[in-house]
Amino acid sequence: MQFHEAQLENGLHVIAEANEESHALAAGFFVRAGARDENDAVAGVSHFLEHMVFKGTPQRSAEDVNREFDEMGAQYNAQTSEETTIYYAAVLPEYQHDVVSLWADVLRPSLREDDFTMEKKVIIEEIRMYDDQPPFGADERCRAIFFGTHPLSRSILGTVESITNLTAAQMHDYFATRYSPANITLVAAGRVDFPALVETARQACGSWPARSAPRLLPTPAPQTSFVVIEKPQSTQQYLLHMAAGPAADDSRRHAAKLLATILGDDTGSRLYWELIHPGLAEFAALHHYEYEGAGAFYTYMSCEPEQIQENVDRLQTLFRQAEQRGITADEWAQARSKIASRVVLGSERTRSRMFHVGANWLYRREYRTVREHLDELNSVTVSDVNSLLADFPLSQGTTVVIGPKKVGRAIA
Amino acid sequence: MPIHTHTYENGLTLAAEPLGSRESAAFNLLVPVGAAYDPPELTGLSMICCELTLRGSGSRDSRKFVEDLERLGVDTGESVSGSHTTYGGAMLAENLLPALGIFADLVQRPHLPQSELEAVRQGVIQELRAIEDEPAHKTLLELRRDFYGEPWGRPSQGSMSGLEAASIANVRDHYQRHFRAAGAVLGVAGKLDWPQVRDAVGKMFGSWQGSAAPEPIDKPQAPRQRHITHEMSQTQIGIAWPCLPYRHPDYFQAWGAINVLSGGMSSRLFMEVREKRGLCYSVHASCHTLRDRGCVLCHAGTTAERAQETLDVTLFEVHRLTQGIEASELQRLKARMKSALILQEESSSARSSAIARDWYHLGRCRTLDEVGSLVDGLSCDSVNAYLEANPPRDFTFVTLGPQPLEVPHAVS
Numbered sequence: 001m002q003f004h005e006a007q008l009e010n011g012l013h014v015i016a017e018a019n020e021e022s023h024a025l026a027a028g029f030f031v032r033a034g035a036r037d038e039n040d041a042v043a044g045v046s047h048f049l050e051h052m053v054f055k056g057t058p059q060r061s062a063e064d065v066n067r068e069f070d071e072m073g074a075q076y077n078a079q080t081s082e083e084t085t086i087y088y089a090a091v092l093p094e095y096q097h098d099v100v101s102l103w104a105d106v107l108r109p110s111l112r113e114d115d116f117t118m119e120k121k122v123i124i125e126e127i128r129m130y131d132d133q134p135p136f137g138a139d140e141r142c143r144a145i146f147f148g149t150h151p152l153s154r155s156i157l158g159t160v161e162s163i164t165n166l167t168a169a170q171m172h173d174y175f176a177t178r179y180s181p182a183n184i185t186l187v188a189a190g191r192v193d194f195p196a197l198v199e200t201a202r203q204a205c206g207s208w209p210a211r212s213a214p215r216l217l218p219t220p221a222p223q224t225s226f227v228v229i230e231k232p233q234s235t236q237q238y239l240l241h242m243a244a245g246p247a248a249d250d251s252r253r254h255a256a257k258l259l260a261t262i263l264g265d266d267t268g269s270r271l272y273w274e275l276i277h278p279g280l281a282e283f284a285a286l287h288h289y290e291y292e293g294a295g296a297f298y299t300y301m302s303c304e305p306e307q308i309q310e311n312v313d314r315l316q317t318l319f320r321q322a323e324q325r326g327i328t329a330d331e332w333a334q335a336r337s338k339i340a341s342r343v344v345l346g347s348e349r350t351r352s353r354m355f356h357v358g359a360n361w362l363y364r365r366e367y368r369t370v371r372e373h374l375d376e377l378n379s380v381t382v383s384d385v386n387s388l389l390a391d392f393p394l395s396q397g398t399t400v401v402i403g404p405k406k407v408g409r410a411i412a
Numbered sequence: 413m414p415i416h417t418h419t420y421e422n423g424l425t426l427a428a429e430p431l432g433s434r435e436s437a438a439f440n441l442l443v444p445v446g447a448a449y450d451p452p453e454l455t456g457l458s459m460i461c462c463e464l465t466l467r468g469s470g471s472r473d474s475r476k477f478v479e480d481l482e483r484l485g486v487d488t489g490e491s492v493s494g495s496h497t498t499y500g501g502a503m504l505a506e507n508l509l510p511a512l513g514i515f516a517d518l519v520q521r522p523h524l525p526q527s528e529l530e531a532v533r534q535g536v537i538q539e540l541r542a543i544e545d546e547p548a549h550k551t552l553l554e555l556r557r558d559f560y561g562e563p564w565g566r567p568s569q570g571s572m573s574g575l576e577a578a579s580i581a582n583v584r585d586h587y588q589r590h591f592r593a594a595g596a597v598l599g600v601a602g603k604l605d606w607p608q609v610r611d612a613v614g615k616m617f618g619s620w621q622g623s624a625a626p627e628p629i630d631k632p633q634a635p636r637q638r639h640i641t642h643e644m645s646q647t648q649i650g651i652a653w654p655c656l657p658y659r660h661p662d663y664f665q666a667w668g669a670i671n672v673l674s675g676g677m678s679s680r681l682f683m684e685v686r687e688k689r690g691l692c693y694s695v696h697a698s699c700h701t702l703r704d705r706g707c708v709l710c711h712a713g714t715t716a717e718r719a720q721e722t723l724d725v726t727l728f729e730v731h732r733l734t735q736g737i738e739a740s741e742l743q744r745l746k747a748r749m750k751s752a753l754i755l756q757e758e759s760s761s762a763r764s765s766a767i768a769r770d771w772y773h774l775g776r777c778r779t780l781d782e783v784g785s786l787v788d789g790l791s792c793d794s795v796n797a798y799l800e801a802n803p804p805r806d807f808t809f810v811t812l813g814p815q816p817l818e819v820p821h822a823v824s
Contacts, residue, residue, distance in 0.1 A: 279533065
């Protein structure tokens, strides 16, 4: 494994983890643009733009784009989050130049008016699809309440109304600033020819004009709140809970990963023994999410509506006990071996390596080998986890409950 | 690398594929009992039985079972299909044999504790209820039910009445009758030493007894059309029609045709239904196989007002297949398959499961090279000859949403 990095004159970064033994190549353009960079007038534009990128360029129609990816046999897709939009493909190594050139071309899209109108319909269908699945929407609502006026409160999909009112001109403006090369990193993993990769990037992206595209990074002020949304047509009851956690640049994030595994992994965790094993919930998990300048612990649970109040009480007790008594050495050891095994399994897949290497670079401008990553996780002690619980009390925060049942008592 | 196989005296078959340059290993154990074997008044029994086997076996109680697997860093998963109860795990290679030892206890010496039956039952009941909140998933389950009929079309979670009726005696009897070595398949892939694994598995599973249970009685279903009224913003459309099973010599001809219809973003359904008309976010068709028969399952979800047009365009494209596929479409299919195979090779889990399923369907295992050459061997002439002899027909329809749709007479 060899790490490489380079930067074009216009600010675009090119990084790669080259692995001689791999038979595949994964490459992606990671754009530092997402829902948090929007405002009310363009709510949902980052995600809509991600769709529009596939609609063609002055050189290519939408059909050309899809056809050419499929001709290379690429497994490709794109995804939009609160703070990144990622366009990626996995291919045979012989297609390195072709696949990177194709992505580079589509990342200067035409954004044609009639395509814009047509794709609007698809986006609205996507919003409606999630409408019919109760836990979706509730997670955005929970994040909105938790982050309050902070930009991370913004919805990724937007609403039917905001998407309907959005104009192609507004999308052009958003694109021109947020997709500045200074905000873009080309990330590759697997069997990468790095000098050739940089050369392709230079040819294909070297002329992209640099623009200043700063991101607002206010300090979050997490809200404590309990909200019940009645949805009579829903069968199960769903709960989302958010509490503050370490941010992406906070070294306590490793302890947060261990804590989330101990408390909320889908098996063998405290949530598992408390709710899943006795058959009180269909699903329960807790994860740590890291953002630029913010972090959060997300708890998600689904259960029978009649069971919701008892489960809310049980969650509250579970959080309080963790805060008061901390974790045990046994739990710590178990979580470590579980995480280590997952890190190694993940590292064997070229695509997951690309995501890992890319995220590390985007958030921290650093590269870690699999070994170094394991060492960082292994250096976390029981007392690190316990002081984290003191710094970030899980029992605080925002809870949203959605389903047919009304709930009285809140967490916290 | 070759795939090794060995059938032990008790009828268990081990299939193992050593994979180079990796630290991981994975297993997939297929026990020959699934939802199709449930007594008609106790549907869901296999699912309850599967969950209850996880609640202690050999010298381990429920908690020790989970903890020991976690200390070994085993990422586990279990599932029930019509034909099988499957246990899977992925881990660091040095922990493969200890992990298999735990599962050898599970299939041969489960406690099936009465004290945990209620919790397990509640867990499965909640899974069944949760499907109601996932309209696309529900539509596909109902479509399979209508296409295959009894008992192969049953959803694994069974029915509320079946789950409520299951007693501990029913579960233990089901286990005695069906958890048999004869017909069971253990697939193993990753970093492994064949003679060592073969001998160790022989010792661990050698005393597992029992001959195969009789096949369930089949009551096939005539093609039909059904609408399920549900107040939602979208209408879900499911269409199924007969297709060859995986074991059939012409399976890849049928598979090729369906991949031209729906595989990759340049495929016909994606282009015509989503890209050109913006009718929906998700539209998809794929082959589904039992041992002796198969079908195509096709799904689209769209706003109620546009559902009729979506159905019409989808059916038009399904019928247009019989006019033949083009060379460029076949070339793209081959390219996509080539990279899909390379990426599958990266995953020990995916390989362990593929070779185990191969053994069940074919009585032998296909290497990735063999699958590659089968796909390479497809020609437009061969696929078109298949389509001419086997045009899509005898459709089964399931729709879910506010209003029924009109199915053209010619195809109903």
